[in-house]
Amino acid sequence: MAMKRGISGASLHRSRGGGSGSRFPLAILVVFAMLVPLVFFVGRGLRVTGQFSNLCSISQLSISNVEDQDNVSIGTSKQNVDWRERLALQHVKSIFTKEVIHAVTASTSDMGPLSLDIFKKNNLSASWKVFGAKTSVVDTSEPNQAAADVGKETPKGKKDHSSDDRAQFVGKPADLARRQLREKRREKRASELVQKDDETTVKLENAAIERSKSVDSAVLGKYSIWRRENDNENSDSTVRLMRDQMIMARVYLSIAKMKNTVDLYQQLQVRLKESQRALGEATADSDLHQSAPERIKAMGQVLSKAREQLYDCKLVTGKLRAMLQSADEQVRLLKKQSTFLSQLAAKTIPNAIHCLSMRLTIEYYLLPPEKRRFPRSENLENPKLYHYALFSDNVLAASVVVNSTVMNAKDSSKHVFHVVTDKLNFGAMNMWFLLNPPGKAAIHVENVDEFKWLNSSYCPVLRQLESAAMKEYYFKAAHPTTLSSGASNLKYRNPKYLSMLNHLRFYLPQVYPKLDKILFLDDDIVVQKDLTGLWSVNLRGKVNGAVETCGESFHRFDKYLNFTNPHIARNFDPNACGWAYGMNVFDLKEWKKRDITGIYHKWQNMNEDRVLWKLGTLPPGLITFYGLTHPLEKSWHVLGLGYNPSVDRADIENAAVIHYNGNMKPWLELGMTRYRSYWTKYIKYDHPYVRSCNLSE
Numbered sequence: 001m002a003m004k005r006g007i008s009g010a011s012l013h014r015s016r017g018g019g020s021g022s023r024f025p026l027a028i029l030v031v032f033a034m035l036v037p038l039v040f041f042v043g044r045g046l047r048v049t050g051q052f053s054n055l056c057s058i059s060q061l062s063i064s065n066v067e068d069q070d071n072v073s074i075g076t077s078k079q080n081v082d083w084r085e086r087l088a089l090q091h092v093k094s095i096f097t098k099e100v101i102h103a104v105t106a107s108t109s110d111m112g113p114l115s116l117d118i119f120k121k122n123n124l125s126a127s128w129k130v131f132g133a134k135t136s137v138v139d140t141s142e143p144n145q146a147a148a149d150v151g152k153e154t155p156k157g158k159k160d161h162s163s164d165d166r167a168q169f170v171g172k173p174a175d176l177a178r179r180q181l182r183e184k185r186r187e188k189r190a191s192e193l194v195q196k197d198d199e200t201t202v203k204l205e206n207a208a209i210e211r212s213k214s215v216d217s218a219v220l221g222k223y224s225i226w227r228r229e230n231d232n233e234n235s236d237s238t239v240r241l242m243r244d245q246m247i248m249a250r251v252y253l254s255i256a257k258m259k260n261t262v263d264l265y266q267q268l269q270v271r272l273k274e275s276q277r278a279l280g281e282a283t284a285d286s287d288l289h290q291s292a293p294e295r296i297k298a299m300g301q302v303l304s305k306a307r308e309q310l311y312d313c314k315l316v317t318g319k320l321r322a323m324l325q326s327a328d329e330q331v332r333l334l335k336k337q338s339t340f341l342s343q344l345a346a347k348t349i350p351n352a353i354h355c356l357s358m359r360l361t362i363e364y365y366l367l368p369p370e371k372r373r374f375p376r377s378e379n380l381e382n383p384k385l386y387h388y389a390l391f392s393d394n395v396l397a398a399s400v401v402v403n404s405t406v407m408n409a410k411d412s413s414k415h416v417f418h419v420v421t422d423k424l425n426f427g428a429m430n431m432w433f434l435l436n437p438p439g440k441a442a443i444h445v446e447n448v449d450e451f452k453w454l455n456s457s458y459c460p461v462l463r464q465l466e467s468a469a470m471k472e473y474y475f476k477a478a479h480p481t482t483l484s485s486g487a488s489n490l491k492y493r494n495p496k497y498l499s500m501l502n503h504l505r506f507y508l509p510q511v512y513p514k515l516d517k518i519l520f521l522d523d524d525i526v527v528q529k530d531l532t533g534l535w536s537v538n539l540r541g542k543v544n545g546a547v548e549t550c551g552e553s554f555h556r557f558d559k560y561l562n563f564t565n566p567h568i569a570r571n572f573d574p575n576a577c578g579w580a581y582g583m584n585v586f587d588l589k590e591w592k593k594r595d596i597t598g599i600y601h602k603w604q605n606m607n608e609d610r611v612l613w614k615l616g617t618l619p620p621g622l623i624t625f626y627g628l629t630h631p632l633e634k635s636w637h638v639l640g641l642g643y644n645p646s647v648d649r650a651d652i653e654n655a656a657v658i659h660y661n662g663n664m665k666p667w668l669e670l671g672m673t674r675y676r677s678y679w680t681k682y683i684k685y686d687h688p689y690v691r692s693c694n695l696s697e
Contacts, residue, residue, distance in 0.1 A: 238285045238292060245299045246275050251319045252306040264306055271299045345670055346663035353396050353667060355693035357428040360395060364431035372430060376442040379416050381514040386532055389508060391420045391448075391501045392523035395428045396667055396683065396695070399436065404527040404682045406438045413440035414532070418512065422501060423449045436684065448500055453510065460604035461503045502617055505581070506600045506624065509588050516589050521657075522582040524642065524665055526679050529656040534585050534636070542630040543596055545585035547637040550577035560619040562612055572626060579629055581618055582659045583637045600624045641666075641675045652678065 249272045256265040278295040282288045349357075364372070379385055388405065392398040398419060406412045417438065421429045426447045433443050448454070456463040464470055504511065505520060512518060519534055539545050549555040558574035591597075603623050606612060613619030638655035640647045642662025652658055658678060664671045666679035684690060
């Protein structure tokens with residue numbers, strides 16, 4: 001007992017006083033007990049032996065032992081397994097997850113050392129699988145073939161598994177979709193930035209160009225550097241260089257005179273005269289005199305000397321500006337003169353046409369009265385036929401209108417022409433159509449001066465034309481010249497607008513009281529197709545059938561009428577579409593019903609002081625037929641051959657009527673040659689009177 005107590009006391013003493021000495025071996029033992037199975041398992045895993053299948057079988061048994069503690073049954077084939085392996089496998093559950101264990105047990109092929117690649121390659125979860133990619137699943141039935149495949153792949157590229165794992169991870173469908181979306185967004189954003197950058201650059205360049213153009217635009221005028229002829233810097237560069245030298249020579253000449261530099265002034269004067277002689281009338285380098293290069297060199301030397309002695313930026317700039325202003329004024333004056341002369345030429349009658357009229361007039365009055373009558377006079381008042389109204393004082397122009405209409409008519413016997421002219425051309429007009437009858441068509445010529453009902457008490461225009469103010473406007477010498485009054489009204493300031501032939505179109509029911517419908521034609525048109533279809537056009541209750549001439553912003557009412565006047569502003573739309581005189585279908589029944597002539601008289605009386613619209617007959621026509629005009633197809637009437645050089649030739653060919661409206665009439669020398677053939681083919685140049693008056697194509 002005493003000995004037991006001694007031992008117990010000693011033990012108690014050791015546990016109290018020497019506890020620190022006994023704890024360290026205990027900790028080592030615990031760590032060793034945990035590490036030994038792990039080290040053993042890893043060591044066994046690194047060994048490449050033929051017992052791997054037995055290990056998998058044992059692992060299956062050990063897992064079942066761990067999960068089900070009631071059943072510990074191992075087959076007789078597994079009894080020879082070393083007890084250390086069994087002990088190690090019992091601790092597998094605590095080290096690896098269930099998925100790894102299943103991967104180990106499912107793999108029976110001899111693939112060498114155990115690694116996580118087996119799990120990563122063969123047991124991917126649904127979120128890791130790449131659509132369309134093939135996962136490498138090892139076939140357990142052919143372990144040798146699988147091992148051979150692995151052996152083939154390894155030496156070829158020596159790819160580490162991390163790259164394969166990373167490729168499979170990146171290949172998630174959601175990740176791929178997000179990546180593609182991000183790439184598309186980046187590309188879109190980049191393209192937008194590039195586009196915005198380009199647009200910004202273009203805007204800045206355009207803004208800079210506009211600012212440059214706007215600088216002193218009133219001074220530069222048509223002689224700015226933005227002219228088309230300056231687009232090509234190499235075109236006739238020598239001529240341009242000489243002109244530039246002469247300009248600078250004049251600048252320095254003025255400065256030298258101002259600063260009393262006599263010697264330099266004389267040198268500049270001599271060189272300037274030499275350059276002027278060498279340049280002459282040349283407009284191209286090929287036209288220059290052979291001495292031009294020497295003159296350029298000599299002028300360059302004296303200009304260099306003048307620059308050294310006289311150059312003052314502010315002074316030179318002022319001189320150049322003054323020269324530009326002077327040149328611009330000269331250009332404006334020449335432009336006015338050119339406009340006036342072209343207007344004057346457009347309103348005159350060429351000598352050949354005047355000769356033709358005089359010869360025909362003499363022949364007409366030599367005829368006995370019984371031979372002055374036209375055949376088929378019974379058709380003149382037949383409302384079932386196709387009637388044309390033509391008011392002209394030009395025999396040749398009227399002959400083209402009638403001849404072209406008859407030649408293109410399907411049945412000329414149904415056409416009737418009513419020609420009205422003045423007293424001067426009445427005999428010539430009659431004689432021409434007596435000598436050249438228009439086929440089977442009927443024709444009748446009248447003198448406007450014989451319309452007794454057309455007097456100043458009835459017609460406001462005649463009354464205004466007889467007023468002193470109108471006579472002063474047109475004829476008084478003290479009146480400001482047409483050049484100083486501006487080019488806009490030049491074409492209206494001529495005696496043509498004093499003639500009632502120009503205003504007779506507003507009195508068609510009075511001139512032809514027994515007709516129901518009539519087609520009005522100007523004398524500067526050519527008919528190219530049969531016009532009988534115009535009589536069947538439904539005007540929908542309107543009075544006037546015409547082709548509209550308005551585009552996006554031109555030939556609308558505000559171009560012709562004065563909308564600052566309250567009478568105009570209250571009654572008309574400034575954006576209303578204009579239409580053309582020259583080929584118009586008039587319903588004379590509807591005309592009478594709506595009293596169109598009375599509307600015309602009302603507005604003419606209001607415009608006695610000529611402030612409501614521009615001169616001419618189109619503005620009062622727009623007012624009179626406002627809301628009463630039916631638009632025709634544009635192919636019926638093509639305009640612009642008297643002023644527009646770019647009328648589409650296809651439009652001309654397809655048009656029923658082409659109109660030479662403008663100053664460049666086809667019977668004038670200033671007419672455009674590209675359109676002249678459409679008119680000349682209807683003239684009988686082999687006629688004796690035409691040949692005797694030297695009329696030629």
